[in-house]
Amino acid sequence: MRTLTKDNITEVFMGYFGPDTDPRLREVMQSLAHHLHAFARDVNLTHEEWRTGIAFLERAGEISDAERHEFVLLSDVLGLSSLVDMINTVPGGTSSSVLGPFHISGAPDIALGADMKRDYEGEILLARGRVTDPGGAPIDGARIDIWQTAPNGLYSSQDPDQDTYSFHGIQTTGADGAYGFTTVKPVSYTVPTDGPVGDILRATGRHPWRPSHLHYIITAEGYRPLVTEIFPDDDPYLDEDTVFGVREDLVMRYVEQPPESFPEGYALSGKVDEPYLVADFDLKLVPLA
Ligand code: BEZ
Numbered sequence: 001m002r003t004l005t006k007d008n009i010t011e012v013f014m015g016y017f018g019p020d021t022d023p024r025l026r027e028v029m030q031s032l033a034h035h036l037h038a039f040a041r042d043v044n045l046t047h048e049e050w051r052t053g054i055a056f057l058e059r060a061g062e063i064s065d066a067e068r069h070e071f072v073l074l075s076d077v078l079g080l081s082s083l084v085d086m087i088n089t090v091p092g093g094t095s096s097s098v099l100g101p102f103h104i105s106g107a108p109d110i111a112l113g114a115d116m117k118r119d120y121e122g123e124i125l126l127a128r129g130r131v132t133d134p135g136g137a138p139i140d141g142a143r144i145d146i147w148q149t150a151p152n153g154l155y156s157s158q159d160p161d162q163d164t165y166s167f168h169g170i171q172t173t174g175a176d177g178a179y180g181f182t183t184v185k186p187v188s189y190t191v192p193t194d195g196p197v198g199d200i201l202r203a204t205g206r207h208p209w210r211p212s213h214l215h216y217i218i219t220a221e222g223y224r225p226l227v228t229e230i231f232p233d234d235d236p237y238l239d240e241d242t243v244f245g246v247r248e249d250l251v252m253r254y255v256e257q258p259p260e261s262f263p264e265g266y267a268l269s270g271k272v273d274e275p276y277l278v279a280d281f282d283l284k285l286v287p288l289a
């Protein structure tokens with residue numbers, strides 16, 4: 001094509017596909033080019049701005065490795081990860097939310113009532129609930145992969161002072177669908193800001209904070225896996241999560257309880273001598289189609 005112009009380049013691009021291209025790939029690539037070209041026209045993108053954008057992507061690549069996922073973080077702070085979550089949410093279950101970069105595989109199995117707080121400072125939190133189907137019937141044998149930050153706001157993979165699986169564990173429900181464990185009350189924390197995504201947050205006057213949360217991945221045979229997080233209703237960042245992870249149904253309330261009411265059957269039973277917090281939260285899974 002020799003008669004290329006800024007007005008026909010998008011249409012010309014649409015013709016640059018081989019006949020055997022996977023139809024879905026064609027659809028995604030054509031739409032991507034459509035919106036990318038429209039964006040460049042819309043803002044009259046300059047060469048310098050284009051170079052800045054490319055340099056940004058190169059720096060994101062350089063800082064990324066098996067544990068540091070700068071492109072995922074970029075997608076998170078742009079709201080893309082959450083948008084994809086919401087597009088793919090099926091009604092009837094607990095909302096999904098961002099996975100984030102700090103999940104690690106191989107966490108140890110923990111029993112119902114296990115203690116993840118260990119000797120860490122901070123308020124005791126008893127997190128419990130049931131895994132159910134959309135009608136509220138308990139799901140037997142659901143596995144809940146749990147992770148959170150330590151009281152210093154760091155995940156174990158960010159913190160040489162924690163062991164690999166501190167504040168990580170996998171619990172399996174019984175016939176009543178119940179899960180429950182003690183931990184330390186999670187804290188609000190900042191997403192990593194020492195890379196190019198941090199530069200964008202600073203340049204656009206955005207803070208890097210996430211409201212405190214517990215992460216869960218719930219899997220059960222015959223049900224759609226659920227990646228989610230739950231948030232306390234009193235967190236100051238609840239309505240301004242920098243990665244857009246909060247959904248109304250994922251907000252819970254901590255209820256403070258006197259030490260003598262601490263339930264039997266938990267690793268800390270009989271050892272709690274100060275008020276503790278309880279977060280009751282049921283997790284609803286949707287059956288596979
Ligand atoms: C997290 O919740 O662990 C997280 C999510 C998105 C970006 C950074 C951290």
Ligand code: FE
Nearest residue numbers: 100102213215
């Ligand atoms: Fe997190």
